[in-house]
Amino acid sequence: MTQLYKLLLLAHVAAGMVSLILFWIPIMAKKGSKNHIRSGHWYARCMYLVAVSALILSAAVLLDPIGVKRPGVNLTTEQAYAIAAQSRGLALFLFSIGLLVVCNIRHGLLTLGDKLTRVGVRSVNHTALNIALSALAFILAYVGYRESSALYFIFSALCGFTAASNLHYAWKESIDRSGRIRSHLTSMIGAGIASHTAFMVFGANRFLGELLTGSWQLVPWIAPGVIGGIIINVLSRRYVRKPKPARST
DSSP states (O other), rough: OOOHHHHHHHHHHHHHHHHHHHHHHHSSOOTSSHHHHHHHHHHHHHOOOOOOOOHHHHHHHHHHHHHHHHTTTTOHHHHHHHHHHHHHHHHHHHHHHOOOHHHHHHHHHHHHHHTTTTTTTTSHHHHHHHHHHHHHHHHHHHHHHHTOOOOHHHHHHHHHHHHHHHHHHHHSSSOOHHHHHHHHHHHHHHHHHHHHHHHHIIIHHHHHHHOOGGGGGGGOOOOHHHHHHHHHHHHHHHHHHOOOOOOOO
C-alpha cells in the first residue's frame, strides 16, 4: 500500500511538473495553429493523469490517513486524531482540485469536439461529473463553516461556479461560436489555475513558508486564480468576436 502510494505520488508530481510547462505553450501559441492544437492535447493528457492520480491519492488518505501517512508508527489517541484531521483536510482540497481539473479539461475538449451540437457536454457522464462537483462544493462549504476557514469557502465557490457554468453551457437554449470559444478558454485555463494552485500550496509553499506568514499565507491559494482570470479576460477580448451592431435605417 505504502509503496504503491509513493509510486503513484511520484507519477502525479512528474505529470504535474510537465503540465505546468505545457500549460503556457497553447496560451502563447496562435489559437487554432498546429502548435496550439498539439500542445493543447498533450497538456490535456498530462492534466488527466494529474487529476486521476490526485483523486486516487486523496481518496486513500481520506479512507485511511494513518495507514498512508504514518504506517507502522505507534501513536497516542490524541496524536492519531490530530494527524488524521490534518491529513484529511489537505486530502479534501486535493480531491476537490482533482475533480475540478477533470470537469474543466473534459468540458474544454468537448466544447471543441461538439462544435455547436453540445452532444458531449449533455452526456450522462459529463452531467454526473458536474453534479458531483456541485455536491463537493456543498461539502467544502460545510467544512468551511465548521472550521471557520475562508479557504474552504473559496474552493467551495470555485467548484460550485465551475459546475454551474458547465451545466448552464450544456443546457441553455442556444449557443453561438463566441460562447463556445469563451467556454473552451475558461475551462482549459481553469484547469491550469487549479494545477498552479496545487503547486503553489503543496510544493512551493514548503520553500516559501518562512516568508509567507499571517495573511500572506493566502497568496498561494489566490494568486493563480487572479492571474488566470486576467489571462481569460485578455484572450477572450482577443479571440471572441463581438457581434456587429445592426445598421440603422
